[in-house]
Structures are given as C-alpha cells and as structure tokens.
Amino acid sequence: MDEIDVPPFFICPISLVIMRDPVTVSTGITYDRESIEKWLFSGKNTACPVTKQAISDCELVPNHTLRRLIQSWCTLNACHGIERILTPxxxxxxxxxxxxxxxxxxxxxxxxxxxxxxxxxxxxxxxxxxxxxxxxxxxxxxxxxxxxxxxxxxxxxxxxxxxLSEAALKNLMEGMASNATLKLLVTIFPWGRNRTKATEAGNVPVLIDMLLDSSHRRSCEIILTALDKVCQCAEGRLELLSHGAGLAVVSKKILRVSQFANQKAVRILWSISKFCGTCDVVQEMMQLGIVAKLCLVLQVECGHKTKEKAREVLKLHAAAWKNSPCIPTNLLSSYPA
Incomplete structure (x- = not known):
C-alpha cells in the first residue's frame, strides 16, 4: 500500500486503524464497534478510554454519516491500496x-x-x-x-x-441450584471441552462463592461435584487456586456434610495436590489444616474410595508434611508410611 495520510477522525482511538463500523458512546466519542465492544464487554471496563468518564449507557449509536465518509474515502483511494469497507x-x-x-x-x-x-x-x-x-x-x-x-x-x-458477567452467572446458577438444574449442568461438564468452557465462562469462582454460602446438604454435594468435574482440567484447577477461599472451603466441607461430599472434596484436593503441587500450594495446604483433616479422614468412618484418595494425597507430599509440627500428635499416628 502506498503511503497516504488517513484523516485522523477515521481512526479508532482503541485499535488505531480505520473504523469499519463507527459507533458513538454516551460520552460523545466514536470508536469502531468491535474495539469498543471488546473494551466494554470482554474487558469489563465502564469508563470511556478517551475521556475517562463513566459510560452511563452501554448503547452504541451507529455513526452512519462518518461510516459513509470513510467508505467514500476508501473508494477514492482504492488505487493506493486502501481496502474498500463494506456496509456492516x-x-x-x-x-x-x-x-x-x-x-x-x-x-x-x-x-x-x-x-x-x-x-x-x-x-x-x-x-x-x-x-x-x-x-x-x-x-x-x-x-x-x-x-x-x-x-x-x-x-x-x-x-x-x-x-456473562460474574454477577449474572451467580444469579443464574443460584436459580439453577434451587431448581435442581445445576445437577444437569454437572452431567454435561464431561462432554468434550465443556469443562474448559465452564471455567472460561467464570463458573469456578461462582461455584466457590455458592459453596461458601451454602449449608444445605444437597446443594453442597452438587456444587462439590461440579468443582470436581472442572478440576479435571488445568484451567479449572488454576481458577480454584486463584480464589482466596478455594482450598479452604473445599477442606471445610469434609466430615461436615455427607459421605458423598467427603468423597468429592477429597477428590478435588487429590487433583490439586497431584497436578498443582508446587511448594506454595503444598505449604498452603498445610497452613489451612488440610493435611490434618486428611489424617482425620483415615481415622474416622469414611468410604473406602475416600480413604484411598486421602492416603494418596498424604503420600504424594510426605517429605514436606510428615514431620511437620502443624499436625497434631494424635493424628500423626495415622499418617501413611
């Protein structure tokens, strides 16, 4: 393309390229639709990039006059290699x-x-x-x-x-839980990339927040099942670890809800310790009392599968945990050899 001066008001302030679909926001600034939508909806920003003023209304008003000017200019300069812009x-x-x-x-x-x-x-x-x-x-x-x-x-x-925004997801999933729809969502998680999709959509922090607020047995069981599903993919495990209460609330539900909840919670901890067992994570699990809780699981009446998973977790990081003063003496005796 030959060197040619593009009128500055044809340029999107975000992308810095010629606008294909100019739209104006409530602050009076015009942007290319794709760029401002990404800014507002994907980036979750609420301020105008140019003026820094709050965008009071997310309605994007098409600037047809400017678009026609841009299209005419592109047609006139086609000989210089300027691409013609189609009507969006x-x-x-x-x-x-x-x-x-x-x-x-x-x-x-x-x-x-x-x-x-x-x-x-x-x-x-x-x-x-x-x-x-x-x-x-x-x-x-x-x-x-x-x-x-x-x-x-x-x-x-x-x-x-x-x-959807995290708030919209939380509202949706809370309604779903009350209608037993969350159980069906759990059924769909194993399909193809759905676990990754659910994670990318922001479901993990929503599930953790719901688990924090839930005292109902069946709700806890369903949420732990959903977290167990998403923790079977790397993205899900990362999201759980990124949430300040992720490990803590999963551990807290062990021996407080039901045998089924015990099984799911221990499976989540197993996934984390096996695939994300960094020094920091191992240390955090010790500080949160998770290691002591797993030792207690081996002493009390729990399902065979739950005990096996707890034993595997403890063996995985025995070098860091077994001789720790954080484990009460009465529980240390049950630490697997």
Whole structure:
C-alpha cells in the first residue's frame, strides 16, 4: 500500500486503524464497534478510554454519516491500496430474539433456533447484550435442565458465547441450584471441552462463592461435584487456586456434610495436590489444616474410595508434611508410611 495520510477522525482511538463500523458512546466519542465492544464487554471496563468518564449507557449509536465518509474515502483511494469497507450488518433487534425464543419452544424447531441463537451471539457484543436482555439466559438454562442432552449442549455453548458477567452467572446458577438444574449442568461438564468452557465462562469462582454460602446438604454435594468435574482440567484447577477461599472451603466441607461430599472434596484436593503441587500450594495446604483433616479422614468412618484418595494425597507430599509440627500428635499416628 502506498503511503497516504488517513484523516485522523477515521481512526479508532482503541485499535488505531480505520473504523469499519463507527459507533458513538454516551460520552460523545466514536470508536469502531468491535474495539469498543471488546473494551466494554470482554474487558469489563465502564469508563470511556478517551475521556475517562463513566459510560452511563452501554448503547452504541451507529455513526452512519462518518461510516459513509470513510467508505467514500476508501473508494477514492482504492488505487493506493486502501481496502474498500463494506456496509456492516446491523445488530440484531430484541423483537427478532423474542421471536426466535418463541419458535424454539417447539420441539421440531428447537435445534435450528438454538444454533441460530449461538450464531447471533458469536457475531458481536451488541448481539450478546441484546440476547441477554431478552430473557434468553433463563430460557437457555431451562433447556440445560431437560434430558435432551444434544439441545442442552447447544444451550450451554450459547451461554458460553454470551460471556456473562460474574454477577449474572451467580444469579443464574443460584436459580439453577434451587431448581435442581445445576445437577444437569454437572452431567454435561464431561462432554468434550465443556469443562474448559465452564471455567472460561467464570463458573469456578461462582461455584466457590455458592459453596461458601451454602449449608444445605444437597446443594453442597452438587456444587462439590461440579468443582470436581472442572478440576479435571488445568484451567479449572488454576481458577480454584486463584480464589482466596478455594482450598479452604473445599477442606471445610469434609466430615461436615455427607459421605458423598467427603468423597468429592477429597477428590478435588487429590487433583490439586497431584497436578498443582508446587511448594506454595503444598505449604498452603498445610497452613489451612488440610493435611490434618486428611489424617482425620483415615481415622474416622469414611468410604473406602475416600480413604484411598486421602492416603494418596498424604503420600504424594510426605517429605514436606510428615514431620511437620502443624499436625497434631494424635493424628500423626495415622499418617501413611
């Protein structure tokens, strides 16, 4: 491309390239749609990058006049190697999403509508927000709760594409737990990349926060099962360790909820100690009383599988833990040889 001066107001302040779909935010500054959507929705920023003022309304207003100027300028300078900019596809409307959701209630049209919804969500951030505000999240959650696992998987993929905020995820999953839908979500986690998708969508910190607040036996069991599933992938283990209360709350539930919860919690600790057993993690497990708790598991009435996993964890890091003064004498006798 020949050297040519591009009018500065054609340049996006974020990407520093010519805007293809200029939109104006509430502060009066114009950006390329893709760049400002990424800034607002993926980066979770709330301030205008140029003015640093709070963006009071996330509605992006298309700047059609500027777009036509840019298109005309690109056409005039095509001989200099400037790429022609096509007219962008307009964002989806709320009425279209509502119609799609209504159609998806028919079993014969469900898969077609779900695939279309996922395609729309993947196009841009404006579409994602439109889908979210149209009540689609609750509808997709209801699909996940049904026993048609193909449709449930498609719904889960769409929820992943929506990139919901942590607050939205927490609200959704709390509602799901109350409707026993979380149990179905656990069933879907082992499918393909769903464990990784669930982690990338921010589910792990939400699950940990829910476990912190939960005293109901069945809820604890379901949440621990979900955490056990996601801790079977590296991303899930990293997220659990990144949460300040991750290891502590899992350990706390051992011997306080049920035999089933004991099994799942010990499996989570086994995954962490086996695949993430750095010096810092090993030290943290000692300081949190996890080692003493595992020794206690070997002394009390617990399931055979639970005791076997606890024994494996203790053997893995015996060099660092076995002679530690942090383990009470009455528990040290049960430390495996």
């Amino acid at each position: 596809k307009p964002p989806i409307g709320k009425a279209q999403i509502t119609k799609l959701l209504d159609d998806a209630k028919s079993p014969l049209q469900r898969m077609k509508c779900l695939r279309r919804l996922r395609s729309i969500a993947s196009e841009n951030g404006t579409n994602k927000r439109c889908i979210e505000s149209s009540g689609a999240v609750e509808f997709l959650a209801s699909i996940v709760s049904e026993y048609d696992l193909t449709a449930a998987d498609e719904a889960l993929n769409t929820l992943y594409n929506l990139q």
